[in-house]
Amino acid sequence: MTDTAVLTNPLREGMRIRKTPAPCAMVIFGASGDLTARKLIPALYYLHCERLLPPGFSVIGCAKTPYSNEKFREAMADAVKKFSEKATVDEPSLTSFIQSLYYLTDDFGDVKAYTQLDELLNKLDSERGTNGNRLFYLATPPSSFPVIVSHLGAVGLAQPKEPGKSWTRVVIEKPFGHDLESARELTATVGSVFKEEQVYRIDHYLGKETVQNLLVFRFANGIFEPIWNRRYIDHVEITVAEELGVEGRGRYYEEAGLLRDMVQNHVMSVLSLVAMESPATFDAVEVRDEKAKVMRAIRPIDFDHLDDFVVRGQYADGWVKGQKVPGYCEEANVASNSSTETFAALKLSIDNWRWADVPFYLRSGKRLAKRVSEIVVQFRRVPHMVFGSKTENLVEPNVLAMRIQPNEGIAINFNAKFPAPTMEIRPVKMEFRYAESFGGEPPSAYETLLLDCMLGDQTLFTREDAVELAWQLLSPLLDRWREDGAKGLQYYESGSWGPAASDALLERDKRRWHRL
Amino acid sequence: MPVGKKFKSLTAGELQPATIADLEKELSDLWRSAAEDPAAEHPVMRASVLTLLVYVENEHAGRETLKLISQVISQNPCRAIIMIAEETEQPEGLTSWISAQCHLPASGARQVCCEQICVQARGAAVKGLDNVVIPLAVPELPVFLWWGAGRFAPPAYLDHILRITNRVLVDSARFEEPESDLATLARHVERFRGAEEVAFSDLNWARLTPCRELIAQCFDFTEANSYLGNLAEVKLAWAEEAAGGDRWAQALLLTAWLATRLGWQPVSRIVQGARRTQTLEFQKDGKPVRVEYAARKATGGQPGPLSVVMKTTGAPAAQFSIIESKEEGTAHTRAEVPGCPPRERTVRLHVLDQVGLVNEELKFPRRDKIYEETLSLLARMLKA
Numbered sequence: 001m002t003d004t005a006v007l008t009n010p011l012r013e014g015m016r017i018r019k020t021p022a023p024c025a026m027v028i029f030g031a032s033g034d035l036t037a038r039k040l041i042p043a044l045y046y047l048h049c050e051r052l053l054p055p056g057f058s059v060i061g062c063a064k065t066p067y068s069n070e071k072f073r074e075a076m077a078d079a080v081k082k083f084s085e086k087a088t089v090d091e092p093s094l095t096s097f098i099q100s101l102y103y104l105t106d107d108f109g110d111v112k113a114y115t116q117l118d119e120l121l122n123k124l125d126s127e128r129g130t131n132g133n134r135l136f137y138l139a140t141p142p143s144s145f146p147v148i149v150s151h152l153g154a155v156g157l158a159q160p161k162e163p164g165k166s167w168t169r170v171v172i173e174k175p176f177g178h179d180l181e182s183a184r185e186l187t188a189t190v191g192s193v194f195k196e197e198q199v200y201r202i203d204h205y206l207g208k209e210t211v212q213n214l215l216v217f218r219f220a221n222g223i224f225e226p227i228w229n230r231r232y233i234d235h236v237e238i239t240v241a242e243e244l245g246v247e248g249r250g251r252y253y254e255e256a257g258l259l260r261d262m263v264q265n266h267v268m269s270v271l272s273l274v275a276m277e278s279p280a281t282f283d284a285v286e287v288r289d290e291k292a293k294v295m296r297a298i299r300p301i302d303f304d305h306l307d308d309f310v311v312r313g314q315y316a317d318g319w320v321k322g323q324k325v326p327g328y329c330e331e332a333n334v335a336s337n338s339s340t341e342t343f344a345a346l347k348l349s350i351d352n353w354r355w356a357d358v359p360f361y362l363r364s365g366k367r368l369a370k371r372v373s374e375i376v377v378q379f380r381r382v383p384h385m386v387f388g389s390k391t392e393n394l395v396e397p398n399v400l401a402m403r404i405q406p407n408e409g410i411a412i413n414f415n416a417k418f419p420a421p422t423m424e425i426r427p428v429k430m431e432f433r434y435a436e437s438f439g440g441e442p443p444s445a446y447e448t449l450l451l452d453c454m455l456g457d458q459t460l461f462t463r464e465d466a467v468e469l470a471w472q473l474l475s476p477l478l479d480r481w482r483e484d485g486a487k488g489l490q491y492y493e494s495g496s497w498g499p500a501a502s503d504a505l506l507e508r509d510k511r512r513w514h515r516l
Numbered sequence: 517m518p519v520g521k522k523f524k525s526l527t528a529g530e531l532q533p534a535t536i537a538d539l540e541k542e543l544s545d546l547w548r549s550a551a552e553d554p555a556a557e558h559p560v561m562r563a564s565v566l567t568l569l570v571y572v573e574n575e576h577a578g579r580e581t582l583k584l585i586s587q588v589i590s591q592n593p594c595r596a597i598i599m600i601a602e603e604t605e606q607p608e609g610l611t612s613w614i615s616a617q618c619h620l621p622a623s624g625a626r627q628v629c630c631e632q633i634c635v636q637a638r639g640a641a642v643k644g645l646d647n648v649v650i651p652l653a654v655p656e657l658p659v660f661l662w663w664g665a666g667r668f669a670p671p672a673y674l675d676h677i678l679r680i681t682n683r684v685l686v687d688s689a690r691f692e693e694p695e696s697d698l699a700t701l702a703r704h705v706e707r708f709r710g711a712e713e714v715a716f717s718d719l720n721w722a723r724l725t726p727c728r729e730l731i732a733q734c735f736d737f738t739e740a741n742s743y744l745g746n747l748a749e750v751k752l753a754w755a756e757e758a759a760g761g762d763r764w765a766q767a768l769l770l771t772a773w774l775a776t777r778l779g780w781q782p783v784s785r786i787v788q789g790a791r792r793t794q795t796l797e798f799q800k801d802g803k804p805v806r807v808e809y810a811a812r813k814a815t816g817g818q819p820g821p822l823s824v825v826m827k828t829t830g831a832p833a834a835q836f837s838i839i840e841s842k843e844e845g846t847a848h849t850r851a852e853v854p855g856c857p858p859r860e861r862t863v864r865l866h867v868l869d870q871v872g873l874v875n876e877e878l879k880f881p882r883r884d885k886i887y888e889e890t891l892s893l894l895a896r897m898l899k900a
């Protein structure tokens with residue numbers, strides 16, 4: 001469900017630029033933190049500059065650090081200058097933007113603070129015309145989510161101020177729980193206060209242009225969907241690789257690990273977009289219904305033959321971009337005998353008519369050979385080689401590669417005759433890159449997603465059932481790894497493509513990872 | 517390839533009589549030589565997402581356009597065909613030359629190259645332009661026609677070309693006679709409205725979009741929204757000769773847009789030639805609405821930006837203003853509504869240059885119904 005400006009405004013009709021939301025106030029819990037400074041405020045500033053924020057839009061930052069409005073504004077102006085990835089920052093619009101920022105010093109556990117917040121929101125409604133529309137953004141450690149949500153409920157801030165006329169929404173940052181049980185608890189706490197249509201679970205990966213393009217590619221072209229199934233596809237690979245290590249976030253990573261940090265959310269989301277059926281419309285309910293259906297069809301991991309389906313790795317020292325880098329256990333705030341995974345490869349099956357017997361190989365890791373996210377769809381070989389057995393080995397199966405980052409684009413490999421008197425066949429590549437064809441700079445994921453929240457469009461946000469289904473699949477694996485400790489953990493050299501067991505996972509099926 | 521240069525031209529041939537077969541052969545030779553260029557640092561990729569036709573009426577304008585095209589291809593790879601129609605020049609005949617523009621990407625990536633074909637027609641040979649140009653349009657991709665002549669008056673020999681065009685881009689800021697050129701444009705839009713494919717768009721309208729957006733946003737507040745129907749006075753002020761062209765056409769478009777959206781019927785007529793200061797009368801539900809134009813002379817080479825002030829009837833009245841500041845590249849908006857504190861903010865107002873606007877327009881090949889309605893009402897304002 002989306003809403004435009006709540007009021008009818010004939011001047012808005014047919015505007016070719018993006019819709020702007022109705023005036024509203026955004027409350028950021030955790031406003032003195034890293035996410036606010038690094039992502040949220042620069043994205044809001046950019047939206048302000050581009051006239052995509054409604055007039056009167058206001059931000060109330062809340063955190064423990066005792067800031068005045070002025071101090072907070074100064075700190076956020078600095079953050080914009082430091083972290084803005086786009087173009088230049090100009091003083092007049094920055095000055096005007098920071099005037100829309102307010103700050104409340106509070107402890108999330110203190111219920112009095114929420115009454116103060118209520119008063120300030122009402123004041124902004126009358127002074128700045130925010131019309132009772134509220135967006136609560138939880139940019140805090142996950143441990144604070146339940147207390148904030150409960151207090152919002154207790155003081156009546158979770159309900160729309162004037163039902164039918166104004167709206168109240170809450171944005172929850174990942175991770176959505178630590179395992180199945182905690183995810184269910186969080187869902188229950190949030191659900192006891194907010195309705196699901198008020199809840200926006202943000203997975204910034206889904207805000208990336210190319211991830212959205214995946215749906216356009218599949219469902220706006222007539223030639224791919226008919227062959228997007230087990231009759232024509234041999235297997236699918238999804239890789240989300242990073243060059244970086246834990247970058248000073250050792251403490252966080254020790255608790256999280258790769259599976260929680262990347263696979264439970266980003267990789268599973270991409271998998272569901274690749275494998276889902278066509279929704280009837282590009283609408284939040286339909287798209288998310290289809291995603292949930294695929295997730296439900298994923299076969300549970302076979303723990304009796306775990307090694308045939310899962311590889312768990314951790315980076316050892318090595319070389320990245322000509323620099324010697326330490327192993328994971330040598331990083332700050334990491335236990336010297338830590339068994340936390342920094343790499344995982346999985347072979348999954350989707351038990352439905354479309355995908356029966358088509359393996360989906362997923363891999364993600366830190367300190368890999370390069371930063372790249374790519375989906376590779378390998379088609380079946382031709383059923384019969386008419387050009388004689390000599391050419392057989394040279395004829396590669398067709399491959400469709402969709403790159404999410406960097407150099408977003410799509411490439412197809414096919415076979416062509418090499419110009420020679422004899423029948424020589426060579427694979428060639430046909431490639432399309434978004435930047436080459438369209439130029440310009442796409443909006444950042446946070447810009448897209450913040451605007452979507454304000455417009456009430458949940459399509460790119462994760463619904464509770466998808467969160468739970470992902471945990472249902474992965475939670476038992478995390479339990480098993482905890483029991484196993486370092487047993488079965490494979491070490492890999494930093495700057496490589498992961499442990500040898502990851503290659504063996506595919507070799508067992510007479511396949512190999514495509515070179516990226 | 518010269519290091520540090522962003523573009524290079526591969527000139528294949530000299531001026532020669534235009535025949536399709538020759539041109540196509542030249543094009544393929546050109547690509548072969550680019551691909552085999554041992555000095556090339558990057559592999560060459562030929563890319564096209566559309567065909568861009570440009571219509572100009574003299575060679576100088578054609579050469580100027582070529583310079584602009586190099587900035588267009590980096591965002592919209594295309595085959596560009598520049599038609600230079602010099603109906604009054606001699607000797608009569610059609611000649612052409614081709615070249616490729618390459619855009620050097622970030623290191624390691626491929627360079628993207630696009631073809632440019634110039635077709636120059638003199639004297640009666642202008643009637644043969646369509647025979648050369650139409651077969652050269654890339655099959656299956658949209659065709660855009662960028663109108664680069666000073667007057668908007670497409671001659672009959674362009675009819676076939678117009679019919680294969682999906683989108684015609686004009687810039688009413690450059691119209692030599694804005695009132696009559698806008699009227700001709702309105703007639704063309706009307707004429708092609710039935711032909712599902714041909715749409716018209718105006719860079720000057722695109723230039724106006726941020727301002728229209730800011731005006732619309734003034735009425736998103738509950739308290740302000742109810743005043744929208746009571747607007748009775750609009751004052752548009754600017755300094756003439758502002759960069760980006762003549763503001764007069766822009767002021768007319770803005771008025772016509774407000775009138776279509778708010779149901780104002782033109783009562784008085786635009787007095788042609790007296791455009792610096794005049795007042796136009798409309799009626800809404802029997803009540804008068806006045807639009808006042810106040811163009812100052814730009815002094816000391818300081819062309820001024822547009823300011824829009826809108827007032828309602830009744831006491832107390834509401835007032836809304838959008839004041840552009842060219843030096844700072846921003847716009848300041850202020851809404852004064854009875855019973856509320858004034859609401860103000862400053863936002864960025866990029867003024868895209870002509871190429872920037874063309875690039876934006878090429879990305880969205882949809883027809884703009886609101887523009888068409890605006891233009892049609894503007895035609896009525898011109899003859900009310």
Ligand SMILES: NC(=O)c1ccc[n+]([C@@H]2O[C@H](COP(=O)([O-])OP(=O)(O)OC[C@H]3O[C@@H](n4cnc5c(N)ncnc54)[C@H](OP(=O)(O)O)[C@@H]3O)[C@@H](O)[C@H]2O)c1
Nearest residue numbers: 030031032033034035063064065107108139140142173174
């Ligand atoms: N940083 C990123 O790039 C990133 C990316 C994706 C997702 N996330 C997610 O976003 C959330 C926030 O991450 P972050 O990196 O911004 O964390 P952070 O830098 O540690 O910030 C946490 C914020 O919460 C406030 N806070 C914590 N407990 C509080 C309490 N009891 N009362 C009042 N304020 C309290 C802190 O305030 P004081 O410092 O003033 O005490 C601080 O403003 C996490 O859920 C994280 O997983 C972050």
